[in-house]
Each structure stands twice: as C-alpha cells, then as structure tokens.
Amino acid sequence: MASPTLTFNELFDADFLSALQHFSLRVEKVQKGGRLAEQKTAARGQGLEFADFKPYVAGDDLRAIDWNIYRRLGRVFVRIFEEQQDMPVYFLIDVSASMFLENKPRINAALQTSLALSSISLSQHDSVGLFPFADEMQVKVKFSSGKRNVMRIAKHLSELEAQNQTNLTTSIHHLANLNLRKGLVVVISDFFDDSGIEKVVDSLKLLRHKLLLVQLTKASDADPSLNDELYGDIKLQDCETDGSAEITITPALLAKYKEIYQSFNQRLLDFTNQYGAGFVQIDTDEDVLEQLSSLFESGGLVL
Amino acid sequence: MNFINLSPSLVIAGLVAIAGLLFALQQLRTRYRTVVVPTSMFWQQAAQDAPVRVFRQKFKHLLAYLLTLLIASLLWLGFSEPEVNKEASNEYYVLYLDGSAAMTQGDHFEQAVSVLENDLASLPANRREVIFGGEFHTKILNESEQLAVLEPRLAKVSPQAVPDSFAEQLTLLSQRFNDNTPVNVIVYGKSALPASLQDNISVSHATSFEETENNAGLVNLGINLAASGKANLIDVLVEAKTNTESEVKLADLEFLVGEAFFTPDQIQELGKGKFVLRDVPLVGEQFTARLKNSDAFMIDDSASIALPKSSIVNVAVSSTVHNSVFAVVNSDxxxxxVGAEDADVVIRHVGENFGNQLPALEFSQMSNQTPAFKLFYQGDKSTEQALADSLHELALDQIDANGLATASSQPISVELSHAATPSVQVWNALLQPEFNFTQSKSYPVFIAQSIRWLSGRHGWQPYLSAGQNVYHQDGLYALSSMQSRFEQSLNGSLYLGKAGGIELAGQRAFVSLTNADVTTATADSTEYSVGSVNSVLSNFSEFITLLISLILLLLIAEWVVYQRGLMP
Structure with missing residues (x-):
C-alpha cells in the first residue's frame, strides 16, 4: 500500500535548502565543451586558475602577455588559464512501488536527497537532469541549470508518482543509450531489482559517467527481526511483483537472510570501490539532512 | 482421570471441545499473516538456501527441548492418574448408595446419585466400588470396572420400601476388610452411621438432607386368633407412630378390606398409637390400614396384610373308625x-362307601398295604418334594417310627403316589393299644394336620414385614401348615425384601414396611463430613485441573516464543 509522499510545500523547505548552501559537489574533471562554470576541465582558456605560459602567437589575447618575462628575456609569452565549466548531473530516481511502501516511505528520503543534490548542483552552475524510473526510465527534465530552477526541480520531484516494478538494469541501458554529455549520474534507489544485483552492477559499468549510488535503506532491511510483523508463519507479499511466499520465520532463516542481504550490500560496495564511484546509504527513517551533512564532511564531496 | 471413566455425555462434550480446539488450531496454522514487503527476493533465496532439518546435528535448543519436555511430562502426569501420596494410594473406597424407603422422598435419591457420579470420576478405578442397598445389597460397580457400565445399572435401581440395612452391609465389609486395609465407606443417602467402627474403616456421608417434618406412619400390622375364641374371626393389631411427640389417634386412621372401607365392631385402644381391631371376619382378602391424611413421606402411610379365609373344616367321620379319631376331631x-354330604374331608376305612370322591383319611388293613402310610397328592410336585412337604405338614416326622416298627415287627414306611383326589391311608392296626400310637402326643397332631392337608386350607402368617424373615411357628399351634414350603424356599428362612404383594406358598400375601426406625427417623445427628470427603476426592480433580492449566499456559508461551522465532 502506497503511503503519502511529501508535498511540494513539505519538500521545498527553505531551512532545508539553506542548510545546503555550504556544500559543493565536484568531480575531478568534467568533459570539455560545457558552459563556463565551476568544475575543473582539461580545457585551457579563460579562467582564474593559472595553468602555464606559452610563446605569443598572433591572435592571442594581448591582455594575457606577461610583460615581466618580456622585460627579462626579451621574448613575448602569454599566460594561459584552466577553463572551468559546468557539470551535467543526471538523477536516476527510483519510483517503483517499493519506494512508496511502509511507514515513512523511502521515496521521501529519495526526493529530499534529489532536491538537496540538485540544489547544490544548480547553485554551482551545474545542470541537472531528472530521470525517474521504475520498469522503464522517463525523461522528466533533461537539462536544467540556474539557481532559480530549484523550485522547478522541486515541483517536478513532488509530482512523481508510484510506478510498477523496479527494472534498474533496463533503465540504465536506456540512459546509456541517450549519449548524454559526460557528467555525474546519481542513482537513488533501494536497488531491489528482481533481476539481481549482478545484472545491476554489470549495467552500471556501461555508463561512462561518474557515478554516485545512493542506497535508501531501513534498519529492518538488514535485520528483519526489527520489523514487528516479521515473525512466525507469514505470507510475504511482494509489493511490486504480486508474487508471494509462505515462510516460517526461524532463527536459521533469519541468519540466512542476513547473510544474503550483507552479500548484496557488499557487492554494491565492491563495485563502487572498484570503479571509483561514490556510495552512500541513507536510512530513510532518520533525518536526511544530517546524513547528507556527514557525507559532505569537509563541505564538499569530490568524486 | 482417564477418558474411559468419563460419562458418555462428558466424552461427547470433550470430543466437541477437541474438535473445536483442533479447528481453531487448524485455522491458526493455515491462515498465514500476509505481510507486504518491498521485496521478497532475499526471503525466497534464504528459504531456498536455509538448511534442511537433519536427524542428527548439534544440539542447539536446550531450552526449547526442556519446554517441550515439560509440557509432555505434564500431559503424561495429567492422564496417568497420578497418586498424590502413598497413603492415599492404599485407601479403598466403598460408595454405598442408600436405596431404602427413606430415599423415596422427593428427589433425594436422584441427588444422591448425582453426587455419587461426580465423586466417582475422581476416584482411582482400581480402588473403588459401588454398592446399592435396596431390597438386597447389590454391587453395581466393581473395582476396576469402567464407569460406562454404571449408568445403565443405576437406571435399573431405585429406592424401595425397605428399611435401612447399612449396618448389615457394614458388618459384611468389616469381615471382608479385616486385613487393616484402610477403607473409606461413603454413604450417599440417609443411612444411619454406626457409633463404633473397625479401626481401618471410616464412614461418612457424602450427602445431607433436611429432616422430614411431622412424619407419621404405620409401624405394626398383624393378625392373631380372635381373643373371643371364635374360630371364624380374627383380631388385627394396628400401630402407628410419628417422629414427633404427638401420637396418632384412631380418628387419623382408616381401614379397608379389599377396596371397601371397613369399620370394625370393636376397637380397643392400647395407647401410644396402638389399636386392636376385634373379631374381624376371615374373608380372605387384603386388609389395609392407612392414615387419612398423607404426609411428605408417604411410603409408610399405609400397610396391608392378607386376611386368611375361614379355617373351619367340615369333616365327616365314619362310624366304623376308631373312637380315638372322634375324640381328636371333637377337640379341634x-x-x-358334619354329614358326608356336607363334608370337605371324610374319615373312613379303605373301600368303605362313605363320602366317595372326597379327600379322605383312610384306615387300611396292615396285610393289604405294605407301607404304614400311603399318601396320594395333587399337583405337579415331584415325589421327593411332596414327601418332604408331607413329612412335616402331616407331622409324620414327629411320629415314633422306631417304636411302631418294633411293635409291628415291620418297617414303618411312607409311600407317595399322585392322584386326582388327595387321601391319606394308614394302617388301622396302628390305632390298637399295643402300638401306643393313639396315646402319643403326635397322634392328635397327625389327625389334625392330615385333615388340614386334605382340606387344602392353607395357613396364614401373623405378619409379614419388609426386611425380615417370615415369622416361624410350629405346626399345630401356628395354624400354618406351609412352613416347610417356606423353608424349602431359602434353606429355612424366607427373607421378605420389600413391601408389596407377593406369592407365598401359592397364596397372595402382602408385605408391609411397618418399620418404626423408618417412620420415626429424624435427621441424622452424626456430623456430616461432606467437606472432608469431597476434599479428598477433589484433590485428584484439583491436581489434574492445575496440571491442565499449567499445560495450557506453557503451550501459549511456546506458541508465542515459536511465533517470535525464538525456538525452532
């Protein structure tokens, strides 16, 4: 049963957004070809950060001639600078049924996280794209930049509705096929894809973007005994597949479950370590802002 | 406690309860709680990978095992009739169901039966028995016998018009349990408890009833020869008592002969409720004395007795017979x-034409008849039976046969034959002086008894009282010639069990309760030990109840623990 999600007013909380002003989201280098912004690129040109000198050739900007060198060496050199451009940030937001289940549904934390990271990106002149997905990916916002678009992003987020089954693999394939400018892909999901974590990981490898995986969890995911309903003889009804399983909760079964879940998480972690992706777990029952604050410990998150 | 000892109704109720419980458990077992989860893939994988149960593996669940063991042990204890202590295990229970007249009042008997059935369920089957004390003492449930057989047996017994005979039963029990086995005799009824008991026997009441207030009843009813000397009349004694200080007045009584009310010509009041009805005619019908106003305890409010028919026998004596015969007949x-034409019995010589076709006492020539006494009897009795009867009824057993044999130089014998008309043939020679028979005291008895035997007139009993033997009287003076028949019935003592009509020696007779103890009984002053008895009996039930309650609690605990996944 879907639980009520955050409304626009609840989501677009001024206090929440203002608390994010000190945070920045950087990658080591973004692909050249973007607009001038704050992300480092390999491009040389206009900028504030000095990079090197080069002999003057016709056509160079006369303002870049270093007259001190000319006085000492008698030759004309010009200063060149690193050009800072914007970074496209693509949010892959899980809107499958599992995200809308339970008390304090995971989608709330997903929306808050999306809005927070969007706000940070927009504030540093990066562009933002929204790609909600369930059994297939939608293009809600392909490109949006400018601080004033935070409200627009929040409105789009608050309008997201529950879809069907999670199919992250297909959605990632879909995103990869869009041939978007290289940037940062933020996957916000519980990663409960029936095709299995291996297929999810394999599909993530196809993306040529930087990756930040945001796993939305609850404490009872790792330890089902914390869920008051999970004891004795129960019929487990999968909210997405309508499939069911009649099981009897026993200590042995619980132990096996924990083992499998831990293996699931470990596989995600191994992948992010191997491919230099970011990975963060957000407990949806806890305060999202606090958890994001710990993520941006030194004020910025560099991937 | 076991299931076999339960009554059919309880067994059925138990089955219904078990069916309901099983149904409920079935519902609980099959009705899975549906829990919607974000994903079931981890659970399905875990269920597939969960270790299957194997016969031997490391023993991990000691507490679960102990809990299960405790429940099973309690169940075993609950259904295996645990003995609380050694002393209790040796005690034998005799449950005495009083079926005497006192229990006919209201629903007292049903109450007693109900209490008895309740108590029985709690007693060990191998150390209890049930005795019903009615007309006779009947063991209606033996030790180790299943309770299921008791109900149909109880349906066949009911309180009867007999006095209480618990004391006799207690005597029998004392003889039976003379080995110091502790015996707990529990009385379900009103039987009076004895003042002293054998050491190993304890007696107590399991039931108590309210005293019957203002009861009156007939305690004596008997007949005797009329004091006026008139042979065709009789006197009747009637005595009535109350269980209070008051006396029963004549005005409180009424009398019936047959179905008609009867008013005696003369009634003598002897005081204290005793009355003699003088010169009551011998009409051969039922005489009943009863209270005009019945009280709550009705069984002693009337009593009946059979009045004999007229005992005068018309006898014709041939002039040819010995003079001594005339003397005996005249003195009776x-x-x-009377003349031969009006006679019931004739006395003549064999072959003499005198009152032919009538029952006859005949004198024969010794040379023509081998046996000294030859009897021709009616009816279908065997010869041996007829001989046994006749020896006593004709007072032949009182004759000095040896003396007669010596005098006659011949053996004195008796021969019996079946005939349409009864007759007695005896040697005429025996009447001669040398035989000294006519001078013997047995001679008039023989003549008188022979006349009575030939006439077919039966004797009568002065009274017949329930719970007593038939009153024994000797031949001639008793006016009862049937005593030997009574004796043959029960080896010499005919016990009259309950009040009511009976067939006695071919005659209709009436036995009355007429028991002063029954009529004047008040509430037993013995302290009732119902509480102590019930506490002993209920110890078993309480123990079982405690066990079952504990088992249920443990099962609930196990269910909760199991559901919480804390035990396998």
Whole structure:
C-alpha cells in the first residue's frame, strides 16, 4: 500500500535548502565543451586558475602577455588559464512501488536527497537532469541549470508518482543509450531489482559517467527481526511483483537472510570501490539532512 | 482421570471441545499473516538456501527441548492418574448408595446419585466400588470396572420400601476388610452411621438432607386368633407412630378390606398409637390400614396384610373308625363334624362307601398295604418334594417310627403316589393299644394336620414385614401348615425384601414396611463430613485441573516464543 509522499510545500523547505548552501559537489574533471562554470576541465582558456605560459602567437589575447618575462628575456609569452565549466548531473530516481511502501516511505528520503543534490548542483552552475524510473526510465527534465530552477526541480520531484516494478538494469541501458554529455549520474534507489544485483552492477559499468549510488535503506532491511510483523508463519507479499511466499520465520532463516542481504550490500560496495564511484546509504527513517551533512564532511564531496 | 471413566455425555462434550480446539488450531496454522514487503527476493533465496532439518546435528535448543519436555511430562502426569501420596494410594473406597424407603422422598435419591457420579470420576478405578442397598445389597460397580457400565445399572435401581440395612452391609465389609486395609465407606443417602467402627474403616456421608417434618406412619400390622375364641374371626393389631411427640389417634386412621372401607365392631385402644381391631371376619382378602391424611413421606402411610379365609373344616367321620379319631376331631375347634354330604374331608376305612370322591383319611388293613402310610397328592410336585412337604405338614416326622416298627415287627414306611383326589391311608392296626400310637402326643397332631392337608386350607402368617424373615411357628399351634414350603424356599428362612404383594406358598400375601426406625427417623445427628470427603476426592480433580492449566499456559508461551522465532 502506497503511503503519502511529501508535498511540494513539505519538500521545498527553505531551512532545508539553506542548510545546503555550504556544500559543493565536484568531480575531478568534467568533459570539455560545457558552459563556463565551476568544475575543473582539461580545457585551457579563460579562467582564474593559472595553468602555464606559452610563446605569443598572433591572435592571442594581448591582455594575457606577461610583460615581466618580456622585460627579462626579451621574448613575448602569454599566460594561459584552466577553463572551468559546468557539470551535467543526471538523477536516476527510483519510483517503483517499493519506494512508496511502509511507514515513512523511502521515496521521501529519495526526493529530499534529489532536491538537496540538485540544489547544490544548480547553485554551482551545474545542470541537472531528472530521470525517474521504475520498469522503464522517463525523461522528466533533461537539462536544467540556474539557481532559480530549484523550485522547478522541486515541483517536478513532488509530482512523481508510484510506478510498477523496479527494472534498474533496463533503465540504465536506456540512459546509456541517450549519449548524454559526460557528467555525474546519481542513482537513488533501494536497488531491489528482481533481476539481481549482478545484472545491476554489470549495467552500471556501461555508463561512462561518474557515478554516485545512493542506497535508501531501513534498519529492518538488514535485520528483519526489527520489523514487528516479521515473525512466525507469514505470507510475504511482494509489493511490486504480486508474487508471494509462505515462510516460517526461524532463527536459521533469519541468519540466512542476513547473510544474503550483507552479500548484496557488499557487492554494491565492491563495485563502487572498484570503479571509483561514490556510495552512500541513507536510512530513510532518520533525518536526511544530517546524513547528507556527514557525507559532505569537509563541505564538499569530490568524486 | 482417564477418558474411559468419563460419562458418555462428558466424552461427547470433550470430543466437541477437541474438535473445536483442533479447528481453531487448524485455522491458526493455515491462515498465514500476509505481510507486504518491498521485496521478497532475499526471503525466497534464504528459504531456498536455509538448511534442511537433519536427524542428527548439534544440539542447539536446550531450552526449547526442556519446554517441550515439560509440557509432555505434564500431559503424561495429567492422564496417568497420578497418586498424590502413598497413603492415599492404599485407601479403598466403598460408595454405598442408600436405596431404602427413606430415599423415596422427593428427589433425594436422584441427588444422591448425582453426587455419587461426580465423586466417582475422581476416584482411582482400581480402588473403588459401588454398592446399592435396596431390597438386597447389590454391587453395581466393581473395582476396576469402567464407569460406562454404571449408568445403565443405576437406571435399573431405585429406592424401595425397605428399611435401612447399612449396618448389615457394614458388618459384611468389616469381615471382608479385616486385613487393616484402610477403607473409606461413603454413604450417599440417609443411612444411619454406626457409633463404633473397625479401626481401618471410616464412614461418612457424602450427602445431607433436611429432616422430614411431622412424619407419621404405620409401624405394626398383624393378625392373631380372635381373643373371643371364635374360630371364624380374627383380631388385627394396628400401630402407628410419628417422629414427633404427638401420637396418632384412631380418628387419623382408616381401614379397608379389599377396596371397601371397613369399620370394625370393636376397637380397643392400647395407647401410644396402638389399636386392636376385634373379631374381624376371615374373608380372605387384603386388609389395609392407612392414615387419612398423607404426609411428605408417604411410603409408610399405609400397610396391608392378607386376611386368611375361614379355617373351619367340615369333616365327616365314619362310624366304623376308631373312637380315638372322634375324640381328636371333637377337640379341634377348627373342625366341624358334619354329614358326608356336607363334608370337605371324610374319615373312613379303605373301600368303605362313605363320602366317595372326597379327600379322605383312610384306615387300611396292615396285610393289604405294605407301607404304614400311603399318601396320594395333587399337583405337579415331584415325589421327593411332596414327601418332604408331607413329612412335616402331616407331622409324620414327629411320629415314633422306631417304636411302631418294633411293635409291628415291620418297617414303618411312607409311600407317595399322585392322584386326582388327595387321601391319606394308614394302617388301622396302628390305632390298637399295643402300638401306643393313639396315646402319643403326635397322634392328635397327625389327625389334625392330615385333615388340614386334605382340606387344602392353607395357613396364614401373623405378619409379614419388609426386611425380615417370615415369622416361624410350629405346626399345630401356628395354624400354618406351609412352613416347610417356606423353608424349602431359602434353606429355612424366607427373607421378605420389600413391601408389596407377593406369592407365598401359592397364596397372595402382602408385605408391609411397618418399620418404626423408618417412620420415626429424624435427621441424622452424626456430623456430616461432606467437606472432608469431597476434599479428598477433589484433590485428584484439583491436581489434574492445575496440571491442565499449567499445560495450557506453557503451550501459549511456546506458541508465542515459536511465533517470535525464538525456538525452532
């Protein structure tokens, strides 16, 4: 049963957004070809950060001639600078049924996280794209930049509705096929894809973007005994597949479950370590802002 | 406790309860709680990978095992009739169901039966028995016998018009349990408890009833020869008592002969409720004395007795017979000398044409008849039976046969034959002086008894009282010639069990309760030990109840623990 999600007013909380002003989201280098912004690129040109000198050739900007060198060496050199451009940030937001289940549904934390990271990106002149997905990916916002678009992003987020089954693999394939400018892909999901974590990981490898995986969890995911309903003889009804399983909760079964879940998480972690992706777990029952604050410990998150 | 000892109704109720419980458990077992989860893939994988149960593996669940063991042990204890202590295990229970007249009042008997059935369920089957004390003492449930057989047996017994005979039963029990086995006799009824008991026997009441207030009843009813000397009349004694200080007045009584009310010509009041009805005619019907106003305890409010028929026998005596015969006949007040045409019995010589076809006492020639006494009897009795009867009824057993044999130089014998008309043939020679028979005291008895035997007139009993033997009287003076028949019935003592009509020696007779103890009984002053008895009996039930309650609690605990996944 879907639980009520955050409304626009609840989501677009001024206090929440203002608390994010000190945070920045950087990658080591973004692909050249973007607009001038704050992300480092390999491009040389206009900028504030000095990079090197080069002999003057016709056509160079006369303002870049270093007259001190000319006085000492008698030759004309010009200063060149690193050009800072914007970074496209693509949010892959899980809107499958599992995200809308339970008390304090995971989608709330997903929306808050999306809005927070969007706000940070927009504030540093990066562009933002929204790609909600369930059994297939939608293009809600392909490109949006400018601080004033935070409200627009929040409105789009608050309008997201529950879809069907999670199919992250297909959605990632879909995103990869869009041939978007290289940037940062933020996957916000519980990663409960029936095709299995291996297929999810394999599909993530196809993306040529930087990756930040945001796993939305609850404490009872790792330890089902914390869920008051999970004891004795129960019929487990999968909210997405309508499939069911009649099981009897026993200590042995619980132990096996924990083992499998831990293996699931470990596989995600191994992948992010191997491919230099970011990975963060957000407990949806806890305060999202606090958890994001710990993520941006030194004020910025560099991937 | 076991299931076999439960009554059919309880067994059925138990089955219904078990069916309901199983149904509920079935519902609980099959009705899975549906829990919607974000994903079931981890659970399905875990269920597939969960270790299957194997016969031997490391023993991990000691507490679960102990809990299960405790429940099973309690169940075993609950259904295996645990013995609380050694002393209790040796005690034998005799449950005495009083079926005497006192229990006919209201629903007292049903109450007693109900209490008895309740108590029985709690007693060990191998150390209890049930005795019903009615007309006779009957063991209606033996030790180790299943309770299921008791109900149909109880349906066949009911309180009867008999006095309480618990004391006799207690005597029998004392003889039976003379080995110091502790015996707990529990009385379900009103039987009076004895003052002293054998050491190993304890007696107590399991039931108590309210005293019957203002009861009156007949305690004596008997007949005797009329004091006026008139052979055709009789006197009747009637005595009535109350269980209070008051006395029963004549006005409180009424009398019936047959179905008609009867008013005696003369009634003598002897005081204290005793009355003699003088010169009541011998009409051969039922005489009943009863209270005009019945009280709550009705069984002693009336009593009946059979009045004999007229005992005068018309006898014709041939002039040819010995003079001594005339003397005996004339001296018998119940015999009237008449002509042969009016006679019931004739006395003549064999072959003499005198009152032919009538029952006859005949004198024969010794040379023509081998046996000294030859009897021709009616009816279908065997020869041996007829001989046994006749020896006593004709007072032949009182004759000095050895003396007669010596005098006659021949053996004195008796021969019996079946005939349409009864007759007695005896040697005429025995009447001669040398035989000294006519001078013996047995001679008039023989003549008188022979006349009575030939006439077919039966004797009568002065009274017949329930719970007593038939009153024994000797031949001639008793006016009862049937004593030997009574004796043959029960080896010499005919016990009259309950009040009511009976067939006695071929005659209709009436037995009355007429028991002063029953009529004047008040509430037993013995302290009732119902509480102590019930506490002993209920110890078993309480123990079982405690066990079952504990088991249920443990099962609930196990269910919760199991559901919480804390035990396998």
């Amino acid at each position: 007040p119940s015999v009237r000398m």
